[in-house]
Amino acid sequence: KSPRQWDVCITTYEVCNTERKVLQKFPWRYLVIDEAHRLKNEASMFSKTVRTFNTSHRLLLTGTPLQNNLHELWALLNFLLPDIFSSADQFDEWFNLEVDDEEAKKNMISQLHKILRPFML
Secondary structure, eight states: OOGGGOSOOOOOHHHHHHTHHHHTTSEEEEEEESSGGGGSSTTSHHHHHHHTSEEEEEEEOOSOSOSSOHHHHHHHHHHHOTTTSOOHHHHHHHTOTTOSOHHHHHHHHHHHHHHHGGGOO
C-alpha cells in the first residue's frame, strides 16, 4: 500500500528518529504522541524530529505535563501551538513564580490554570 493510503501509522520514538527522512515526506492529518513528557526538552533529538513533521493536528498524551519546571510545560505548549507559545523567555516572564508577592503568585497560577484548561482532561 502506498503511504498516502495509510489510515494509521503507529511507531516508536526510536523509529521516528531513525526514519525521520521518510516520515517527513508525508502530510499527516494527526500526530498523536503518547508519553508526551518526552518532548519536555525542545532540544532533544525526538522533539526536534517531530517538530519537522508536516501535521494538520497534534495531540499530546501524558499523565505528567509538569514534572520539574514551567519551561518543560512551555515546550509542550510550544509544540502544540508554536505561533502562540513562540517564546520561552516571554512565557517565563508571564509566569515567574519566584516572585515574593504571594498574591501575585496566586494570580499567576490562576492565569496558568485558565490557559491550560482547554488542554487538560
